[in-house]
Amino acid sequence: MTKQPRMGRQAAVDFLMEYLVLFVIVALVIVTAIVEPRFLSAQNFTNLMRQFGPLSFVALGMTFIIVGGFIDLSVPGMISIVAMVTLSLVDVIGELPAMFAGLVLGAALGFVNGTTLMLAGANTQAKALFITFGMSQIYRSLALHLTGGFPMNWGTLFEHPMPVTRALSSGMWGPLSISFWVFLFFLLVLYIFQSKTALGRAITYTGGNLTAAELGGIPTKRVVVFIYTLCGFMVAVGAIVLFSRVSVTVPTVGTFFERDAIMAVVVGGTSLTGGRGNVLRTVMGVSLVILMSNCMNLLGVQTHAQEVVRGAILVLAIWLDHRRHARG
């Protein structure tokens, strides 16, 4: 007799924990809207869409890395070098070819990451953590070397008019910003890829149990190289959207994007231990990260306190993930 209510309570707790991020988002929106009604203004909605851009692309790429049971700390270095190389090429080969080159470079860097990991026998998240951190240093140092540490200002320095960059920066199509449409496109493609293709499922199996996946005939090394290549490509998209947002791009652009991307993925509910999660959950995580920053700025919360909240939320998300994992 007493078991049923207990099970009901447990189910409610499980449901709450599963979708905690949604409840937090709703609470955040309500509280901020009450205290600062301008939160609901059209202008703030536009700002949120624009702020959503760069991080969301990186986080989408990071989702596949984490679902696959790995981690990628090379994100800041990749953003840095892709942004600086792409901008360097604009006046040489034109804007769109430069962007294409930037995307290829991002994918190539991701391929190098994945290949390096596999050649080094790094088949755990811990090993990947250190190797990709090292790769980040290499990429960032290359970017600094190429630019001499100086920023690039596409708003004033380039002869090229940069129409695509300007469109990504502030263009609108209907009610949504251009960069948000680009995000929706990639979200749709990646969602279909993850849920409807054999390779998408192979990533989940690889992250769930590497040995079992290998025994099941999945070429796990190729899968790992693929997810890093995919992540590199998505990071490159994020880098292009990021430098489009600001006229001046410094070589250190992208600092802490790996932290925010991992936070968004984990907060969204993707398991840090791999094998569980999807891109839709990541969208929830990114929404929370972006909203949190926006809301705290609108509420006048000071910078240092904001960082405390961010750190606390990351710790909470990992703790919840651990609890879910422990329960199986």
Place this chain on the structure above:
Amino acid sequence: MKKRTLATLVVLALVVGIFAACGGGGTAPAPAAPTTPAAPDAPADGGEAASGDQIFRAAFITQAMSNESQAFSWREFQRLAPEFGFEMSVFAGENEPAVEFDGVLTAIANGYDAVFVNPSSIEGIIPALQQARDAGLVVGMFSSVLPDEHRGVMDFFVGSDDFLGGVQAGEFVSAHFPDGANFVEVGGQAGHSAANDRHSGFQEGIADNIVMLDSQFAPTGWNTHEALAIMEDFIVRFGDEIDIVWCHWDNGASGVIDALQNAGMTDVFVIGVDGNRTGYAQVRAGTQALSVGQSFTNMATESLRNARIILEGGTVPVDNWIPLDMVTLDSIDSFVEPDW
């Protein structure tokens, strides 16, 4: 084996490709030295000294070569070193106090004659500076002020005062808005001493009728996109109440201007600090009212001159303040155009 060879080739091709692609770009400034500690036996310059016969060895220990002002300073050190009879190396900490600390110790161990130091954490490097003084090195603080109780660990200071820069900016604003105005502050890297000093200086410089609506600092660094995001949120929150934006760095002001233009706010009085190429361009374009400029060329010159004098047995003033340039549309042509 084949896979290893392939991977090596891919990496090499990538690196060569990147360099080849950017070499012809024409938009990137000339490369600076590596950002990791330079090899002590590989000096940047070894030219003939213009004053005296002896060539001295000096190290520029800087917070980060990823900070363009420091990259420019290093370039100026390299350019000016032969004139004052120095061979220079750079040790970049990349905003990590422990690395800066080790840079000083490396300079001591390798028999350098002088160090010019601009750390990210002034408190963190003081013990290393004391060791450098004890070892007989000339210690010059570069654009970084030591607390009064620790001034004994340096031979001299050369630089512009961030606090004074803030004061001058505040006074400029007060003079421009005698009837009062509202401002928001987009601060530099949270916790950075320059950001703290610019904040305090501005508060000191403004009149009572210049009212702060809010102040936020860039959470992770002096990043333009962080300034942009902060400003976007300020615009939503305060809108037309904002008369002035006090931004701690010119590249950040660029993000502020982007946000203002996206919101259709073209009459806001934006002021920044640095006096770099971006700031000059924005002042010329009329989108930035003032850039409080620092002359890193003069700082490098004074640092080398002072060190040379001390090493030859002379004495120099302890404090060597380099005047700040107040770059406005009216005064901009009276200054040398920066190339950083």
